[in-house]
Amino acid sequence: MYLAFVDEADHTASNSFTVCGMTAIPVENAHNFCSYINGLRISSSVFEKSDLLKFSTSSKPSKCTAETHLQIKRDVIEGAGKFGAIFIGYCHFNEKHAANDADRNRLYGFNTLLGKFDEFLKTKKSHGIVQIDRLDFARQTKKQYKDGFSYLREKSQLGNKYPNEFRPLNNILSYSMTCEGTSDLTSANDIITGSLRYIINGQNDEVRKTLQEQIKNIMWKSDYGRFQEYGLTMRPFKTNKLKDEVKAEYQILRDFLNS
Template sequence: MYLLYCDETNMEERSGDFLLYAGISIPPDTAQRLSEDIERARKRLKVAPDFHLKFNPGPPNLSHSEFIALKEEIIGKAEEHGVRLFAYVVLHDIAKNKGADEARRNGINTVLYHFDCYLNRKKNQGIVMLDRFNDKGNKIDGHTREKFSIGLLGLPYSKEKRLGNILGVHYSTIGQSQFCSLVDIVVGSLRFAINAHCRNQADHHATAGALLELLSPLFFREEQGWAASDKVSELGFSFSPKSIRNASYRGRYESLKTFLAQHGVETMQEITDRAHY
């Protein structure tokens, strides 16, 4: 049984920024060892058992450099134990018409669908854990029930698509699992790198590049058959929407795609103004 822990970031509607939703898949045969490795790293550095380890802020007893080293170690352990990363981004300038909550629901739909596709390849099943949040009208409870009981709705090629490999969609929150810390660190690292580029924060560019190179092995790439590639599959990194007619917005997507490729995350999805599925 694979586990998928999900988280979102960059929910503030800021022009030029990308809302990011992502999930990390943890293999059943390495989940215990990965959890134990993270716990050992915490104990070695005397991180309090009840401290909620996240991308930021760090434990009060650690220096800035010690905290960075801890996060790098944890991401390295994720790579060692076969964790895979599935990410979705959408430009706030495009998402603002329907709002960040709707964009997050679309992100959940995309990441869960891609996880289901991944499980097809693994010939296995999975459980999804969504980071707990509240949206306007508390629509998220119905949304998660829908993902389990029905699946995806209103697709261009089908009215409904059952996510048959996903056996449950649940909530989680920081402190309930070592994996909650892991997904927060991974998603926070990706957010930092993307924002450094999109906001042209020159003093953060070196760190952003180093983070992407550290994260690169986690992104899902096709491994077998005709589709095997060194490029990150669209399952691993998805740009939304699939077609971008506004040339200015499309330029932002192209710029991000180039930046990612420069640091080891060469994405397969084409940035285009043409409708395609």
């Protein structure tokens, strides 16, 4: 059995990538991973019990230096690998145009992650429980989903919606919502998803490369070591309809991730 946590980053940004991430850990390792993260907080001597541990530098406690915060994040990602966690990421290029819908983009991302997780569980002959970070929808999205619970109910009862059908997610047993500060496991997913966000949207190539080296070790791969369409889904799949300048940016990212 696996516990999975899902979140998004930069889903409101235009002319950049919407990034979503899922971190899943075997149930039998969850307690030890939480204890490990809590130990990092305590040993740093700068995190109070109510302080959040997230990827964003602006979220760190005032007493925490940038260097300490960076090291803790590195240790969390390394610990995720030690305790058998796997990461599945999604990114979607948001062209700057009137039809760009931030909610739609992240829900496509969540649907993709859930579908990939279901496939992963099938390969493991296992099942999973999913918690998605708080789902707050814009007015337009509420025409389809009254609230976040409506979305979760659809996943449980019907599965993922395709043009002509719903496809059930048979290996996922339960869905619920969570929020920051409710678990060390949500902190871990925030850090790993935030790392993917910086790899994709960040400016410092040295930092991007360092983060890439860290998270590739926990990203779900095929039996042949391929992460594309396994641990990382990039959309749109076909770039022939994108503007030339958008194609160029998309290809730069693809080359970077594959390097």
